[in-house]
Amino acid sequence: MSSINRKVVLASPINGIPRADNFRLVESPRPEPGDGEILVRHIYLSLDPYQRPAIAGIHISAKKALEQEEAPSAETVGQVIASRHPDFAVGDYVRHFGGWQEYSLSDGQQTYKVDPALAPLSTYLGILGMPGLTAFASMIKLADVQPGQSVLVSSASGPVGSMVGQIAMQKGATAYGVAGSDDKCRFVVDELGFAQCVNYKAAGYPGTLQAGLPDGVDIYHDNVGGQMLLDALTVLRNYGTVILCGLISQYNEANKGQNFNLGPAIIKRAVLKGLVVYDYEDRRQEFFDLVAPWVRDGRIKYREDRAVGIENTGAHFEKLMSGQNFGKALVVLGDE
Numbered sequence: 291m292s293s294i295n296r297k298v299v300l301a302s303p304i305n306g307i308p309r310a311d312n313f314r315l316v317e318s319p320r321p322e323p324g325d326g327e328i329l330v331r332h333i334y335l336s337l338d339p340y341q342r343p344a345i346a347g348i349h350i351s352a353k354k355a356l357e358q359e360e361a362p363s364a365e366t367v368g369q370v371i372a373s374r375h376p377d378f379a380v381g382d383y384v385r386h387f388g389g390w391q392e393y394s395l396s397d398g399q400q401t402y403k404v405d406p407a408l409a410p411l412s413t414y415l416g417i418l419g420m421p422g423l424t425a426f427a428s429m430i431k432l433a434d435v436q437p438g439q440s441v442l443v444s445s446a447s448g449p450v451g452s453m454v455g456q457i458a459m460q461k462g463a464t465a466y467g468v469a470g471s472d473d474k475c476r477f478v479v480d481e482l483g484f485a486q487c488v489n490y491k492a493a494g495y496p497g498t499l500q501a502g503l504p505d506g507v508d509i510y511h512d513n514v515g516g517q518m519l520l521d522a523l524t525v526l527r528n529y530g531t532v533i534l535c536g537l538i539s540q541y542n543e544a545n546k547g548q549n550f551n552l553g554p555a556i557i558k559r560a561v562l563k564g565l566v567v568y569d570y571e572d573r574r575q576e577f578f579d580l581v582a583p584w585v586r587d588g589r590i591k592y593r594e595d596r597a598v599g600i601e602n603t604g605a606h607f608e609k610l611m612s613g614q615n616f617g618k619a620l621v622v623l624g625d626e
């Protein structure tokens with residue numbers, strides 16, 4: 291095992307879409323755990339859209355903007371390789387905010403054991419992790435989806451979107467998706483079982499969306515914001531529900547959503563509900579107990595977009611924030 295810890299730090303201010311060269315690799319000696327601490331070897335590093343506003347200091351999880359030479363925060367799954375903490379043993383697998391690096395220390399706070407016998411380790415960062423919990427909160431808690439209802443979701447091939455549709459289907463609803471390529475839409479329909487998926491980058495959108503949904507939908511889960519939300523409102527039934535979850539169309543923009551007009555939400559007498567996944571931390575076990583069996587028996591499908599090696603983290607983040615990822619964005623940092 292290496293005595294060096296490699297981490298990726300911010301190298302220059304980010305303007306617009308983050309680029310790989312906004313970050314650089316630095317090396318330092320691997321830390322040693324003090325009393326009450328564990329040393330974790332990271333196996334999977336989660337890249338998530340919220341990290342873009344968090345780096346800018348404008349996300350609920352961030353107290354301030356990231357300084358140059360600091361590594362972004364991120365959730366990781368890894369293995370304890372040294373322990374001076376009574377609740378953790380060498381060999382335990384844990385999920386915690388280890389950041390963009392290969393090793394980290396933890397004092398046990400917000401550090402949770404994960405069991406590879408119950409689910410593949412990487413899924414604790416994706417469909418059975420924070421993104422999955424987000425979809426559960428949306429469909430089960432906020433929208434309270436019912437059999438026979440129809441649900442539309444944007445970024446439908448991503449971890450949140452794919453789980454929104456699949457949980458809705460497990461509850462007897464019909465899922466419809468919007469995604470950014472024909473390949474993504476094929477996956478959403480052929481693999482995940484959505485009734486329909488429209489490529490919003492193809493000619494004729496949003497007419498194609500409206501033509502495919504002549505009766506409208508009961509629920510729209512919004513991962514994107516801006517024009518995507520306005521277009522989706524045109525197919526929302528009167529008194530329909532909108533779950534406001536993400537604004538990925540605006541994370542890279544300096545002037546976020548200026549002149550944005552929600553008049554169509556009035557016309558539709560829409561119920562708008564904002565979702566913050568952190569409110570549902572105490573439901574994580576309930577979520578896991580419901581959804582993990584569906585993953586194990588193959589009813590729930592998922593796709594991951596993996597890069598290998600900490601040195602590729604910045605480029606993989608660029609890919610995510612420019613819509614080029616296809617599935618849950620992960621960096622593989624070591625063997626299981």
Ligand SMILES: NC(=O)c1ccc[n+]([C@@H]2O[C@H](COP(=O)([O-])OP(=O)(O)OC[C@H]3O[C@@H](n4cnc5c(N)ncnc54)[C@H](OP(=O)(O)O)[C@@H]3O)[C@@H](O)[C@H]2O)c1
Nearest residue numbers: 445448449450469470513535536537538539565566567613
């Ligand atoms: N509220 C909460 O607590 C909470 C929790 C988790 C996630 N979220 C939000 O949920 C959304 C989905 O997250 P995720 O983890 O499942 O990631 P994700 O869907 O993999 O996010 C990346 C995808 O977003 C789309 N995208 C990227 N840039 C875009 C742009 N400029 N305009 C429109 N679409 C763009 C692309 O899909 P297409 O090619 O299909 O456009 C891209 O593949 C994000 O907005 C995230 O911030 C919110």
